[in-house]
Amino acid sequence: MSPSTQNIVTYSPAYTLVPTYECFNRCTYCNFRTDPGKSPWLTIADSKSILQQLQSQNICEILILSGEVHPLSSRREDWFKLIYDLCALALSMGFLPHTNAGPLSFTEMQKLKNVNVSMGLMLEQLTPKLLNTVHRHAPSKLPQLRLQQLQWAGELQIPFTTGLLLGIGETEEDWWEGLAAISDLHHRYQHIQEVILQPHSPGSQQTFDAEAFNPLQLPEVIAKAREILPADITIQIPPNLVKDEGWLLACLDAGARDLGAISPKDEVNPDYPHLQEQRLREILQPAGWELIPRLPVYNQFNGWLVGELAAALRTPLEDANFYRK
Numbered sequence: 001m002s003p004s005t006q007n008i009v010t011y012s013p014a015y016t017l018v019p020t021y022e023c024f025n026r027c028t029y030c031n032f033r034t035d036p037g038k039s040p041w042l043t044i045a046d047s048k049s050i051l052q053q054l055q056s057q058n059i060c061e062i063l064i065l066s067g068e069v070h071p072l073s074s075r076r077e078d079w080f081k082l083i084y085d086l087c088a089l090a091l092s093m094g095f096l097p098h099t100n101a102g103p104l105s106f107t108e109m110q111k112l113k114n115v116n117v118s119m120g121l122m123l124e125q126l127t128p129k130l131l132n133t134v135h136r137h138a139p140s141k142l143p144q145l146r147l148q149q150l151q152w153a154g155e156l157q158i159p160f161t162t163g164l165l166l167g168i169g170e171t172e173e174d175w176w177e178g179l180a181a182i183s184d185l186h187h188r189y190q191h192i193q194e195v196i197l198q199p200h201s202p203g204s205q206q207t208f209d210a211e212a213f214n215p216l217q218l219p220e221v222i223a224k225a226r227e228i229l230p231a232d233i234t235i236q237i238p239p240n241l242v243k244d245e246g247w248l249l250a251c252l253d254a255g256a257r258d259l260g261a262i263s264p265k266d267e268v269n270p271d272y273p274h275l276q277e278q279r280l281r282e283i284l285q286p287a288g289w290e291l292i293p294r295l296p297v298y299n300q301f302n303g304w305l306v307g308e309l310a311a312a313l314r315t316p317l318e319d320a321n322f323y324r325k
C-alpha cells in the first residue's frame with residue numbers, strides 16, 4: 001500500500017429501504033422484526049417519492065434490508081418481486097443497490113445479481129449451539145444454510161459483504177472459526193469485499209437479555225481478524241455501535257478501515273443514531289485519518305458487473321470524482 005492510502009477510512013453514503021419488517025424468524029436480539037402479516041409492505045410509489053428526494057443529496061447506495069417471508073409461503077413470490085422491483089427502480093434513478101434480505105434460493109440470488117452491485121448476508125456465528133438459544137426460532141440462521149449462501153454468491157460472482165455478530169453467546173474460539181470459514185470461501189471464489197464485525201447492541205424491542213458486546217474487546221478481535229482474513233477483504237465496523245471516540249480510533253489502529261453504510265436511520269439498531277459525517281471527520285482527522293466516501297461495490301469487482309450495472313457504475317463515478325479513491 002502506498003503511504004497516501006494507509007490513512008484512509010471509507011464509508012458508503014446510503015439510504016436504507018425496508019421492503020417489510022415482517023419476518024418468520026425470531027432472533028431474540030432483533031429490534032427490527034414484526035410478526036408475519038403485521039406490517040404493511042413498502043410500495044413502489046412511496047419508494048419512488050423517497051428516492052426522488054434523495055436525488056439532490058450525496059447518496060449513492062440504496063441498502064435494501066428486509067424481514068423474511070418463509071420460502072414455502074404463497075407470499076414469497078410477491079415478496080421477492082417487491083425486492084427485485086425496488087432494486088430496479090433505485091437503479092433506474094441513478095442509485096446503486098445492495099440487498100440483504102436473508103437467505104435466498106439460488107435462482108432468487110441469480111436474479112438479484114442483475115439489479116445489485118453487491119449483496120450481503122451476515123454469517124452471524126458458525127457454532128450450532130446458538131440454535132438452542134438466540135436462534136432457536138430462526139431457521140434462517142442455520143450455519144450450513146448461511147455458508148451455502150456465501151458459496152452461491154461466489155459461484156455467481158456477486159461481490160459480497162458478510163460478517164460476525166459478536167456477543168450473542170459464542171466463545172472466542174467461535175470467532176476464529178467463523179473468520180476461517182469466510183477466508184476459505186474467499187480463497188475459492190475471491191468474492192468477499194468486506195467483513196463486518198458487529199458488536200451486539202441491546203435495543204428496546206429485543207427479548208435477548210444480554211449486555212452489549214464489550215467495546216474494549218473489539219480492537220483485539222479486529223487485530224486477530226486482520227491476521228486471519230486475506231488482505232483484500234476490508235474490515236468494517238459500525239461507528240454508531242462504538243460509542244466512545246477513543247474506542248473508535250482503537251478499532252482503526254487495530255485494522256478496521258471502513259465504517260459501512262451510513263444512512264439517516266440505522267434500521268437494524270434504531271436506538272443508536274449515526275454521528276453526522278462532519279462529526280466523524282472531526283474525530284478522525286486529529287488522529288491522522290481521512291474519511292472518504294466509497295461506492296457499495298469495491299473497485300476490484302467492476303469486471304463482474306453485468307449489463308446495465310456496469311453502465312450505472314460509470315454515472316456516479318463520472319459525476320463525483322471523490323468516489324474514485
Ligand SMILES: O=c1nc2n(C[C@H](O)[C@H](O)[C@H](O)CO)c3cc(O)ccc3cc-2c(=O)[nH]1
Pocket residue numbers: 063098099100119120121122161196198237238239240241259260261262266268269
Ligand atoms: O453494507 C452493508 N451493511 C450492512 N450493515 C451495516 C449497516 O449498514 C450499518 O453500518 C450498521 O447497521 C450500523 O449499525 C448491517 C448492519 C447490521 O446491523 C446488520 C446487517 C447489516 C448488513 C449489511 C449489509 O449487508 N451490507
Ligand SMILES: C[C@H]1O[C@@H](n2cnc3c(N)ncnc32)[C@H](O)[C@@H]1O
Pocket residue numbers: 029030031121122124164165198199200201202203206268269
Ligand atoms: C442485519 C443484521 O443485523 C444484525 N443485528 C441484528 N440485531 C442486532 C443487534 N441487537 N445488535 C447488533 N446487530 C444486530 C445481525 O447480524 C443481522 O444479520
Ligand code: SF4
Pocket residue numbers: 023024025026027030031032033066067068102138140
Ligand atoms: S435479525 Fe433478520 S432474520 Fe432475525 S428476526 Fe430480525 S429480521 Fe428476521
